[in-house]
Amino acid sequence: MTSCYQRFTSGPAVSHTTLLESRKPSCTAVISCLLRGQRNQRPWLVLKSLKKRSNLYVVAAGGLWERSEGEEAAVQKRKAGTWSYAVEKRRSKDERSRKVEVVVAAAVTVVLGVGNRVLYKLALVPLKHYPFFLAQLATFGYVVVYFSILYLRYHAGIVTDEMLSMPKAPYLLVGLLEALAAVTGMAAGAILSGASIPILSQTFLVWQILLSIIFLGRRYRVNQLLGCSLVAIGVIITVASGSSGHSFKDVGIFWSILMIISFLLQAADTVLKEIIFIDAAERLKGGSVDLFVVNSYGSAFQALFICILLPFLSKLWGVPFSQLPNYLRDGAACFLNIGTLSSGCDGAPLLPILFVLVNMGFNISLLHLLKISSAVVSSLASTFSVPIAVYVFTLPLPYLGVASSLPTGFVAGAIILVMGLLIYAWTPKVSSYSASSSSSITS
Template sequence: MRGYTFFVAQACALAYVGVYFGVLAARRRRGIVSRAAVADARRQHGRTFAVIGALEATAFAIQLYAAGRLPGSLISVLNQAILPFSMVASAVLLGKRYTAAQVGGAAIVVAGVLLCTAPSAVGLGAVSASTKGAVAAAAASAAAAGAGAEPAAAVAVHAALFGSTMALIGVVVVLKERLLKAGLDVFIVNSYGSAAQCVATAALLPLSVRLAAGGAPVGAYVRAGAAALTGATSPYMPWLTLGYIGANLAFNIAALNLVRCSSAVVALLASLFTVPLTSLVFCLPLPLLVATPFSWWFVGGLAIIAAGVLMYNRGAADQ
């Protein structure tokens, strides 16, 4: 699906709409959410839902395009750009102020993430060997997929493109936090935000064609993409996409529940624990992936991340 990421984005958006509205309907029947609450949410927060959907659709489309051209371990690092962006968005949109301990804790977390997934930055031989293995594995995986390895300059461009979308996601997370703190049910927020995302994703089809196919005819792109999504060109499809959508739904629901119980930034800090775990997964002999050498620096980075989270939480408790 490297050249047809629009279809992955649209399939995800449609799945979100179906699942979230289905759960919302069940909650209404059980009396957990009232009809009046849904109507009030649409009337009072309709524009916010539209903004959330547009930002998510734009970010997701660009992320999928860039991610298909980047090593998996680099994506884990770039995802952490959401932390400073979200802290800035929280300060601007919610008026949130951070203590020195919270800022320091966030910085320690980022340092731990970089130690886990970009060990070559510290210039140690064992770590550099691990990094060389990861690069070689990524190139071998790309070659096996028929995509070819990306030149260094292209990797830098796609990395910058991917990282820049974290600014959009940071604003989305804070807007959702504001809605949840205002008393909206998590599935009201998810349902109408996803509906707006689905519409916005469809509207971005010309951009997706321009990025992935260099402006090829839309009809031909749609036919080829639909064939790839349904498994006409690979026995792994559509099962990989369905698995991705299922995991994505579970992660989003869990993350929003955490946002409702705490804050957007705390939820993001918790998600940082996936970074060293992702690095460890890349060490396993999994299908469609080439195993990379294990490094104890992953474990050390995880310990540093834990220390940063503890420091941030202590700073939050002192506020």
């Protein structure tokens, strides 16, 4: 074996050009070209050219081994298999990292959702006579804050001109839906009891599933539908166990339907935002529109429609439109805790500012979760914060006085809710046969 190798490598190097010009190159000449010839040439190209005119088999690298075109094809197949394995491994790693990102974003959304509900209650302690002022402070304050952040992100290069040049009609519709949802929600909320609103809010999840099926063509597995149903049932049990149960009969069916319509509008708003993100990925060629572009323009158009509906909104809050300037002035004095009208405004402006900041963070995290997952997942995270907030209100919080007692069915409702989340998140294993079949069908 060694003498054979020395025989083929000790002679003068033969160029591949000479071999190609020769009609019947010798085996020694072929191996000399492949082992000692020009290294920038691809030896298999030379070999293919030679094999068209001869039946040579190659001896290489100190051993005698045959290399045919079929064997070379097998090597290429193994290389392709290795590449496919690497791609699949990378895809699996990306999928795991995406799931971790969704879980972390959902946990942050739940925490901020709890803080949002608790701080709203605390913010209304100093502004108990000015809830309409707090609502308008949040609405118009968001426009200033969001566009300020958008300006900084644009100059930092995070927001591009292509993002800003996207069509504004979807943002206009987002603002309209949010304004109408606020109007109908305020009108019904002024009549309905506090316990009935969280119960009716579970229709929000139902609307999102239906709208996702209609407008996004999304299909849900049986376990996902069952999980969403259990989540809604768990929240209803948690909240209803602490109420009298006669609130719906007392106020009539009209206001309950109006509140359900409000949640329909909110669900349509979230599905529309998901459509905006999907459309942006196509327009930006795989890129994604920045969150603050959607938040800024959506909030701006919402504020515009709120201004148009301001006379109607002020009437809903029991403030005559002619007295609205005086009402806003007194509300600002109480918010800043200054002047003679500041008595009974203890906790301002700290508590209202904390609510606005946490509410803003909650909206951003909710939109981020919607961007990386779906409208239904963001809704589940928001829903999960309801029973946790109910439990937090049983703790001795400042400014709220005596803590409320825990509802009798809280534990049962919480268990059902968690079971629903686990069932929704459960992904059944797919057999190798079905996986290969699906891959062959898609290909």
